[in-house]
Amino acid sequence: MPTVLKELVGIEAVSKWYMSLHVVTKIFIPFSISLSILFTKDPISVIPLILIAVAYCRISGISLSLLKRYILVIGSMTSFVALTFILFSRKPGNVIFDVTLLNIKAEKGIFEWRIFITDVALSYICLFTLRIFVMIFSAILLLGTLTDRDLVWGLRSIGLPLGFAIAASLFFRGVQFFISDFYTVREAMMARGVDFSRISLIKKFFLYINALIPLLSLMITRSYEVSMALEARGIAPGTKSRSLYHRPKMRRADYALLALNTLILFTYAMGSLC
Amino acid sequence: MTSKKSVKRKVTWLQIVTFAFATSISYVLGVVSSLIFPVLGAPGVSALYVAAAIYVPLGVWMGLWGALAGYFSCLFLGLYPSGYSIVQSLVWAFADFFEALIPVLIFKIFRINPDFSIKRPKAAKLFPILISLGAVLLLLGIAVQVVWGATLGEPFTSFYVYSVYIGTALAGLGIILGLFTGDPKTWAAYIASVILASLISGLWGAATLTLYNFPPPLPAEAFWPVFVGWVIGDLIVLSVIATALLVALTPVFKRTGLYVESWWA
Numbered sequence: 001m002p003t004v005l006k007e008l009v010g011i012e013a014v015s016k017w018y019m020s021l022h023v024v025t026k027i028f029i030p031f032s033i034s035l036s037i038l039f040t041k042d043p044i045s046v047i048p049l050i051l052i053a054v055a056y057c058r059i060s061g062i063s064l065s066l067l068k069r070y071i072l073v074i075g076s077m078t079s080f081v082a083l084t085f086i087l088f089s090r091k092p093g094n095v096i097f098d099v100t101l102l103n104i105k106a107e108k109g110i111f112e113w114r115i116f117i118t119d120v121a122l123s124y125i126c127l128f129t130l131r132i133f134v135m136i137f138s139a140i141l142l143l144g145t146l147t148d149r150d151l152v153w154g155l156r157s158i159g160l161p162l163g164f165a166i167a168a169s170l171f172f173r174g175v176q177f178f179i180s181d182f183y184t185v186r187e188a189m190m191a192r193g194v195d196f197s198r199i200s201l202i203k204k205f206f207l208y209i210n211a212l213i214p215l216l217s218l219m220i221t222r223s224y225e226v227s228m229a230l231e232a233r234g235i236a237p238g239t240k241s242r243s244l245y246h247r248p249k250m251r252r253a254d255y256a257l258l259a260l261n262t263l264i265l266f267t268y269a270m271g272s273l274c
Numbered sequence: 275m276t277s278k279k280s281v282k283r284k285v286t287w288l289q290i291v292t293f294a295f296a297t298s299i300s301y302v303l304g305v306v307s308s309l310i311f312p313v314l315g316a317p318g319v320s321a322l323y324v325a326a327a328i329y330v331p332l333g334v335w336m337g338l339w340g341a342l343a344g345y346f347s348c349l350f351l352g353l354y355p356s357g358y359s360i361v362q363s364l365v366w367a368f369a370d371f372f373e374a375l376i377p378v379l380i381f382k383i384f385r386i387n388p389d390f391s392i393k394r395p396k397a398a399k400l401f402p403i404l405i406s407l408g409a410v411l412l413l414l415g416i417a418v419q420v421v422w423g424a425t426l427g428e429p430f431t432s433f434y435v436y437s438v439y440i441g442t443a444l445a446g447l448g449i450i451l452g453l454f455t456g457d458p459k460t461w462a463a464y465i466a467s468v469i470l471a472s473l474i475s476g477l478w479g480a481a482t483l484t485l486y487n488f489p490p491p492l493p494a495e496a497f498w499p500v501f502v503g504w505v506i507g508d509l510i511v512l513s514v515i516a517t518a519l520l521v522a523l524t525p526v527f528k529r530t531g532l533y534v535e536s537w538w539a
Binding site for chain 1: 285286287288290291292293294295296297298299301302309312315316317324327328346353354355356357358359360361362363422425426427428429430431488489491492493495496515518519522523526527530532
């Protein structure tokens with residue numbers, strides 16, 4: 001069964017051992033790592049978390065080449081964080097660089113816009129940048145190891161009505177349906193004489209916006225068909241399934257990993273108090 | 275004979291399935307918007323967040339299902355491709371929940387039956403531009419006053435005063451034109467929804483990215499650029515694209531029985 005990341009970008013975890021873990025474990029590991037970021041106070045304390053997250057990605061068999069897809073995110077966030085600390089804030093500390101860019105004499109003082117870099121500002125830039133890596137690795141780990149079947153079975157195994165499980169499943173199917181509908185509408189536009197290669201970007205944008213009306217109409221039609229099929233099978237949204245084809249069980253490895261990650265989270269929490 | 279009021283409507287598959295598909299559409303559009311029109315440095319935030327044009331009208335048509343579609347699409351957008359952690363995404367996603375919740379609250383509390391039919395097409399084309407422009411000027415004026423005007427006085431105070439006056443005048447003109455577009459109750463509720471939804475969503479979204487989260491992924495100093503970018507993007511999308519969808523598809527939702535009269539059914 002494909003993972004969420006496989007359905008979105010075609011990359012998934014290949015480790016059968018990791019994929020056979022209980023859904024609770026697979027959710028708790030990235031959850032605990034992301035919660036541990038809260039307790040990091042300096043760049044040094046973030047580095048072990050990055051290593052832990054990378055180690056889990058390696059164990060689960062997720063290719064770290066996936067990081068290439070996040071280059072835009074990492075680049076834009078890092079530069080924004082750096083610019084914010086350099087141009088819009090003045091962190092006290094040993095001044096490394098100080099230049100005034102703009103000076104306006106105001107009624108109650110002087111408005112100064114300065115490039116102001118201190119050692120403390122640099123430390124903050126490092127902290128925020130390293131945190132970005134932990135965030136991204138934990139998100140990759142979650143989406144790369146969680147399948148939609150995990151979610152559906154997980155929701156069913158905790159006794160929620162079928163409405164929840166089917167909605168979760170349809171969400172993942174819906175992404176593919178929408179993309180396929182979009183191409184259908186686009187081809188219909190081209191058949192009516194629209195040449196997407198020649199028109200300007202703005203005109204293209206407005207044409208795509210206009211396409212939202214037929215796309216939503218198609219969504220309504222499809223919703224009707226799917227809901228009719230469900231009704232025809234005599235299933236009500238509130239029905240609770242009595243039988244489960246797959247009953248996930250917690251194994252020793254699950255308990256061990258849950259304990260290990262609780263310990264990591266606890267260590268970081270205690271470390272922030274000291 | 276059973277009166278209409280005594281019939282208790284229940285949640286059907288049609289609503290659940292439409293919610294699931296609308297969440298998928300919102301997610302895909304959210305990803306596309308944040309890649310094509312990014313607010314640089316704040317992944318997942320777009321200067322033209324087209325996804326809002328799906329779940330906000332869905333709130334008007336389908337009540338709280340729209341708010342849920344907003345929440346889950348934003349949750350997944352936070353995880354991929356924005357790269358926020360699961361905890362940060364869970365908190366941040368409430369921004370889109372509130373964005374769709376505002377029109378739900380306004381339309382349901384005031385018991386307004388949405389009738390987006392247009393009687394004066396020229397007014398319909400003009401009012402979203404005036405309201406967006408007025409609200410943007412108002413927002414910029416307030417931001418300048420809060421950040422610099424309050425402590426430094428002139429010339430920032432003058433900028434604040436002029437932008438607030440001009441912004442209020444334009445937005446006021448837009449609201450009056452909006453009321454002439456068609457059913458005054460519907461359009462007044464919608465205009466209030468657009469402005470409030472953009473502001474509240476922007477406030478929650480920018481605050482959870484910069485000030486309050488577990489931990490906030492961006493520094494606190496980035497609050498104003500993210501907030502202003504978020505609100506302007508939402509105002510433009512809601513007043514232009516969402517309005518067009520509401521005009522075109524409200525009769526379809528009512529005809530097909532998808533329209534939700536209460537909160538859920």
